[in-house]
Amino acid sequence: MNIAFKKTMPFALAAAIAVSGGSLALVPGTAMADTQGSTVLSLRAVDNPxxxxxxxxxxxxxxxxxxxxxxxxxxxxxxxxxxxxxxxxxxxxxxxxxxxxxxxxxxxxxxxxxxxxxxxxxxxxxxxxxxxxxxxxGNGIADSVAEAVSNAVKTGDSLPIAGIAGIAVVAAGAAGVAAKKRREGKEDAR
Incomplete structure (x- = not known):
């Protein structure tokens, strides 16, 4: 018996063709075989490539x-x-x-x-x-305060007064330094 096999297989399938006592393994993709005798085609699923x-x-x-x-x-x-x-x-x-x-x-x-x-x-x-x-x-004190408050809200913890006061002191100190530099700049300009 003369059997011609020509078929395009989807890549998700692999095939093995038994040909007169032997087998011919085909890789996923386009598979073609021309054989004589009995032909067995078996398919199996291939994992995601x-x-x-x-x-x-x-x-x-x-x-x-x-x-x-x-x-x-x-x-x-x-x-x-x-x-x-x-x-x-x-x-x-x-x-x-x-x-x-x-x-x-x-x-x-x-x-x-x-x-x-x-x-x-x-x-x-x-x-x-x-x-x-x-x-x-983020960079800066405001981001640190916002992150601390956000974490306290998420976890249900309370913010210690000393922590809030410490942040306020640092922020006030930074603002004072900036104001002093502005005043010094104005005095130099006179």
């Missing part, structure tokens, strides 16, 4: 720049990359416009907690993603 790196965590200061580089590899055919960002812990995601590669440049970052997600998709709609957790810390 992507390998994604581990999630990463970064902490930077307000106004700094950061470049995120993903390490998602694999996929079949043309692979596309898209970046998304969430500022609410992953409940809502926004597409980062004009970001289509494995790297993303972040400029002049604002205070907050962000999750950036790199999503890779191949020609068969297999996908993989990698997350980047970015904490942007």
């Amino acid at each position: 992507f390998n994604a790196g581990a999630d990463q965590r970064f902490t930077i200061n307000e106004g700094e720049n950061l470049t995120l580089s993903g390490d998602i590899t694999g996929g079949f055919g043309d692979v596309t990359y898209r970046w998304y960002v969430s500022s609410d812990g992953g409940k809502h995601w926004d597409l980062v416009e004009e970001a289509h590669g494995t790297s993303l440049d972040l400029k002049n970052m604002k205070v907050g907690e962000y999750i950036y997600r790199l999503v890779a998709s191949d020609m068969y709609s297999n996908t993989a993603h990698q997350d980047f957790y970015v904490t942007v810390k």
